[in-house]
Ligand code: C2E
Ligand code: MG
């Protein structure tokens with residue numbers, strides 16, 4: 009009774025499985041496919057089973073000589089051969105065949121074969137053929153039924169269908185024969201159905217769970233892979249994602265197509281972050297990402313590289329298409345943003361390179377676009393540059409300069425020249441500006457405008473700057489006490505740790521009063537990192553060092569900086585004095601700056617004075633000091649000393665008034 013109770017749920021489960029099979033069970037498509045695949049794996053085991061079936065039935069037919077057996081053996085052989093042929097030909101990996109089709113084919117073959125085998129075995133019993141023939145076929149049929157339940161446990165409905173179809177004819181034959189041993193055999197065969205069903209279902213459960221677990225972890229791995237290739241802020245591809253997309257696109261790039269890589273850098277994005285905070289910065293990045301996706305073709309990959317750099321990568325028909333795309337991208341980024349009701353304008357620099365025109369592989373394509381972007385930035389930002397080979401030459405030259413610059417100081421190839429800064433009222437020298445000069449043994453004189461930026465990029469500027477300050481301070485000690493020395497400082501130098509201490513040490517070593525040193529800085533200095541800059545200026549001002557704002561009028565020309573920092577001098581850029589833009593407007597600007605200087609007790613220096621007329625104009629406009637070729641070019645220290653002694657003995661070097 010208890011046993012019968014225990015068996016009942018088994019039968020219920022079997023029924024459920026069979027029903028669910030017909031309805032299409034709840035297994036996910038991929039798990040189900042994997043399970044169906046187990047039916048088709050090892051077709052050799054099926055071939056072996058088929059061979060034993062064919063041989064046994066043929067032997068049974070020959071030994072018994074029964075025409076029924078011959079007919080059954082023939083039918084069995086045809087079905088067996090067809091099944092094996094199909095199993096070898098149909099592949100579960102072939103996406104053209106649906107899971108349902110694979111299953112149905114297998115089902116039809118398996119059920120027919122099982123039924124034929126069962127009927128053949130049952131016939132040997134019913135016809136009372138030779139005992140050996142009965143044994144051969146019965147053993148074959150029972151063995152097949154048992155074996156097939158474990159082989160096909162991946163699809164239990166099929167396995168149990170086969171089992172039932174092979175066993176039932178035998179069971180009915182036993183009942184028909186009716187003797188005790190046959191009845192016991194029939195009962196045994198019948199009992200084996202639920203027993204084998206239970207085993208099959210257990211194997212199926214384990215199989216299904218492990219396949220589902222494997223499936224889940226492979227899905228998780230896929231998800232992780234996607235995450236690893238995604239930028240969290242914008243949801244765009246990150247560098248890894250871009251690399252992946254690039255290698256995939258490159259692998260099957262049609263012959264006539266080109267690949268365009270557009271590298272975008274937002275101009276002065278750091279200011280957005282600093283002024284409005286990182287959350288707003290992130291929203292700007294998200295919005296830029298969104299716009300890039302909208303404006304780029306569907307096939308394009310849009311990626312964000314840490315910070316404010318984006319890359320759009322896609323196939324294009326020709327160069328013109330990439331030009332069009334770059335200009336659309338640029339216009340789209342420039343469209344003003346609205347964030348929390350605030351209007352915001354973002355500008356960007358773009359560098360573009362094409363494959364195969366500019367590069368032969370993904371790596372060089374990136375390098376070339378990066379180089380083009382670098383040129384866009386160096387040329388004043390807010391523009392698009394396409395790569396051209398001269399950029400590589402520039403890069404090579406910069407690398408060369410970098411290598412040579414490091415040893416130039418030791419080799420004594422560098423020297424400091426001094427250009428006088430003259431009082432426009434008296435014509436007397438009030439200061440000298442120290443200007444570095446590099447006399448290269450092979451290349452001749454190198455201009456600071458060429459090597460200072462390289463020194464800044466590579467960090468050599470710190471060593472170079474300290475050396476210049478030390479040399480300049482030493483030279484100044486040779487001059488009368490009322491003559492000061494002006495030294496140019498690059499923003500990078502100021503940000504280096506211990507920058508202020510380095511300058512004070514140079515002064516101490518040269519035994520120069522701090523008040524005789526004047527440091528010239530440009531507005532670029534104030535664009536970033538105001539804390540370090542403030543500390544630097546405060547520390548040195550407290551010691552008596554003075555500051556001058558250089559190249560005024562070329563940058564932001566912000567009165568804010570003049571108000572915030574203790575400048576003693578403003579140097580008006582030479583483009584206001586000479587050059588194509590000089591006119592009524594520049595004159596008015598100089599006057600306004602000069603008036604400001606007078607009120608704030610600052611000296612206003614006019615740079616780039618080349619003629620007496622220019623001297624007169626700026627003097628009349630209210631500038632107190634002047635500097636330029638009219639007075640003197642930058643000269644070596646001994647010439648500077650000579651100019652001073654000449655002036656002390658003979659009066660002003662050049663007249664400062666026209667009459
Ligand atoms: P700056 O500080 O504005 O220096 C003035 C530049 O104008 C110098 O060019 C000078 O030779 C040039 N100049 C002076 N008078 C005239 C004139 O009447 N007409 C014309 N056309 N030019 C005139 P230089 O020496 O080539 O230096 C260029 C820039 O390189 C400097 O501009 C400065 O920003 C930077 N620099 C030069 N020496 C140093 C240095 O020792 N350290 C750092 N950090 N920068 C330096
Ligand atoms: Mg200067």
Ligand code: MG
Pocket residue numbers: 558559579581615
């Ligand atoms: Mg200047």
